[in-house]
Amino acid sequence: MAKVTLSVIKADIGGFPGHSSMHPALMELAKRELTKVKGKLIKDFRVLHCGDDLELIMTHSKGVDNKEIHKLAWDTFKKGTEEAKKLKLYGAGQDLLKDTFSGNVKGMGPGVAEMTFEERKSEPIMIFMADKTEPGAWNYALYKMFADPFSTAGLVIDPNMHGGFTFEVHDLFEHKKVMLKCPDEIYDMLALIGQPSRYVIKYVFRNSDKEIAASTSTQRLSLLAGRYVGKDDPVMIVRAQSGLPAVGEVLEPFSFPYTVAGWMRGSHHGPFMPVGFCDARPSRFDGPPRVICAGFQLSGGMLEGPADMFSDVSFDNARNMANDVADYLRRHGPFEPHRLSADEMEYTTLPDVLKKLGPRFKKL
């Protein structure tokens, strides 16, 4: 059986209105562009949006980090930016940090999550897409899915999962990675991933056969650009069932709207709110941060779906809790820990504001 590659490549190329959502013209343009190569360069595709981020979901046989696939995404974002400029959409082309494509979209602004695998007899896939937060936002959820038996029952009950999973954790500041085998090394891993601004889970593999189970986008725009250019708004691919967490176990971590960094001006902590596709348009204080999940069955590389996984009443309590947490945090105004800590604020526009106070400080 030939291997299939799933590539999810995303960028914010202009918001409508402001940074809240997506103009339909950009989605139409992306669909037109990808239709031109469907059945040729790519097998199948879907175009979605989460807030102001355009999400290109593509299947193909070219493997990960493929130049042609990345160029297709880059060119689509470039053409979308021209359209966004015509319509004077907000922040047109904001995530395209470079002018010319150099072989791979990594480090150029767009976010990428990819994986290659042999399609199983039946292949359920969950694709998560977030807005108004950072790549480390997946850490908590991935830990719960693949390492916490109080969340994923299969870790205890299913002999095919009982051996646990290995996590590839990246240090975004020092560009290093470490493999952590769980459950043996859970405490070591938590010591790292509890700092999601720096340590980010990139991949998860099943211990018994090294099968890939999850892949995330890990670029940090502010670290690439050295300044604030919007939050990264990451994506994540998770395979489910038959010796991997069940679909419901993959979704379960999001029943708790845990706190993530992002929200207004990429400078605030807020609850991570799971929503249906139609609610992926953050409005209150440019948020709160959102996550959607598109469910698919792969069939010979074709995408059956998407199913809108969070448009389910069983996530109503999570949304209600998120709104309560949002109320509570908002009342702190500019005070930490609603506002991010000083080192995180380094990459925002706050240092410019503080500069003028510098000379007025006198020694105590």
Ligand code: F6R
């Ligand atoms: C968050 C985000 C927005 C903007 C905010 C200010 O990721 O993109 O919250 O930071 O709307 O935007 P400007 O400075 O462009 O007016």
Ligand code: MG
């Ligand atoms: Mg934006």
Ligand code: MG
């Ligand atoms: Mg966004």
